[in-house]
Amino acid sequence: MLGVVGLSMIIVVVLKFISPLPSLQAQEQDLQGRLARLDSKRGKFLIVSDRIKNISSILSGRIDYFQKIDTIVNQLPTDIAISSFSIDKANLQMTVRSSSLTSLNTFIDRLLELTGEKKIFTKVILNSLSLDTKTNKYSLSIEGNLL
Amino acid sequence: MNDKNKKVNIDNVSFKLIYQRNKDFLLSVVAIFLSVFLFFQFVLPQISELQAMSEEEKAVKERIEVLNYNFQFFNQMDSQNLDQDLLTASSALPIQKDFAGVLVAVSQAAGAAGVGLDDFSFRVGDLSTPSGTLVVNQVPAIEIELTIRGDIVKAKGFIQKLSQALPLSDVVIVQTSGQTSTIATNFYYRPFPPLIKFDDKIKSRDLTPTDRDLLTKLMQWRDNALVVSVNQATPSSQLTPTPTATPTPTTVPVVSNTPAPTQP
Numbered sequence: 001m002l003g004v005v006g007l008s009m010i011i012v013v014v015l016k017f018i019s020p021l022p023s024l025q026a027q028e029q030d031l032q033g034r035l036a037r038l039d040s041k042r043g044k045f046l047i048v049s050d051r052i053k054n055i056s057s058i059l060s061g062r063i064d065y066f067q068k069i070d071t072i073v074n075q076l077p078t079d080i081a082i083s084s085f086s087i088d089k090a091n092l093q094m095t096v097r098s099s100s101l102t103s104l105n106t107f108i109d110r111l112l113e114l115t116g117e118k119k120i121f122t123k124v125i126l127n128s129l130s131l132d133t134k135t136n137k138y139s140l141s142i143e144g145n146l147l
Numbered sequence: 148m149n150d151k152n153k154k155v156n157i158d159n160v161s162f163k164l165i166y167q168r169n170k171d172f173l174l175s176v177v178a179i180f181l182s183v184f185l186f187f188q189f190v191l192p193q194i195s196e197l198q199a200m201s202e203e204e205k206a207v208k209e210r211i212e213v214l215n216y217n218f219q220f221f222n223q224m225d226s227q228n229l230d231q232d233l234l235t236a237s238s239a240l241p242i243q244k245d246f247a248g249v250l251v252a253v254s255q256a257a258g259a260a261g262v263g264l265d266d267f268s269f270r271v272g273d274l275s276t277p278s279g280t281l282v283v284n285q286v287p288a289i290e291i292e293l294t295i296r297g298d299i300v301k302a303k304g305f306i307q308k309l310s311q312a313l314p315l316s317d318v319v320i321v322q323t324s325g326q327t328s329t330i331a332t333n334f335y336y337r338p339f340p341p342l343i344k345f346d347d348k349i350k351s352r353d354l355t356p357t358d359r360d361l362l363t364k365l366m367q368w369r370d371n372a373l374v375v376s377v378n379q380a381t382p383s384s385q386l387t388p389t390p391t392a393t394p395t396p397t398t399v400p401v402v403s404n405t406p407a408p409t410q411p
Contacts, residue, residue, distance in 0.1 A: 009185070015197055016193070048229070054337055058315055063317075
């Protein structure tokens with residue numbers, strides 16, 4: 001039994017002696033040193049990656065006002081003019097003027113269609129419809145909740 | 148009671164007798180005790196140490212694999228392309244409040260959309276705070292309120308051009324009244340981190356195809372802006388844009404957790 005224990009001790013010592021760990025650690029240090037020479041590149045790459053991530057986030061969160069305004073403006077019959085227009089992330093307020101009630105009605109119908117299709121609006125509210133007797137033009141004020 | 152207090156006297160003769168009778172047996176017992184002692188005192192700790200060495204060896208091998216991969220990855224990376232990518236990304240998201248770049252972008256967008264610029268005012272943020280910055284979606288931004296001469300259709304064109312201008316912007320509000328439109332826009336920037344630390348335990352991943360596409364798109368926007376800038380370089384230009392106003396990143400603050408390079 002004593003012999004077995006002695007033999008075990010010798011085997012363990014030999015195994016420790018022939019372990020590749022020291023050479024692996026030296027190799028690791030050497031690689032770290034070589035990689036440290038590329039720190040400038042690594043730093044630049046990290047910054048590019050970080051910036052790309054932020055840019056993607058900004059672009060994905062950006063509201064396409066061009067498309068929204070374009071869609072709304074394209075619904076306007078030719079004889080309707082925009083008096084005022086205000087759009088932000090969630091709301092749209094606009095006042096249009098026209099001498100034709102039929103055209104205004106067409107415009108409202110088109111907006112309602114857009115609301116039904118859930119393309120731009122979730123809700124459209126007709127705030128007021130008035131007539132300016134001096135110019136003989138109707139003024140339509142609407143408000144919409146944007147998607 | 149008396150049995151417990153009874154003393155036993157063994158004289159030398161008796162002791163020798165007992166020893167002679169159990170001599171072989173005693174030697175074995177001593178050998179067993181010695182073996183057990185040696186096993187627990189020396190062999191077992193050595194085996195534990197060997198196991199720890201084996202685990203460390205495995206960990207070092209994994210780290211070497213990652214280091215090797217990272218070394219190959221960065222060694223093969225083209226420096227010029229990387230500088231170009233950094234320049235493009237920093238044009239889109241400057242490292243500081245790039246007022247000149249913002250004015251150039253606004254001016255170019257106005258020129259491209261064919262609208263005239265009136266007033267503009269910057270809102271930099273609360274200067275009483277340590278950062279003194281307006282932060283939108285966790286990215287610092289400068290808010291600028293622009294007034295352009297044009298109806299909603301012109302404003303729409305301006306917004307489209309501005310969305311493709313660098314530095315990156317994000318329109319917040321558009322208000323039009325008659326022939327005047329006011330557009331509030333956030334222009335983003337992102338300072339370099341004070342220190343960059345590398346994690347040598349993670350393999351570096353190249354940019355994804357989506358990231359590459361995005362960089363290409365940004366590069367196109369930047370190039371388009373330069374073309375517009377050259378075409379606009381006339382005495383009538385309102386803000387006299389310059390071809391490049393973006394601060395160029397020259398040095399990157401790097402702190403490595405790796406040892407300093409050894410001289411060959």
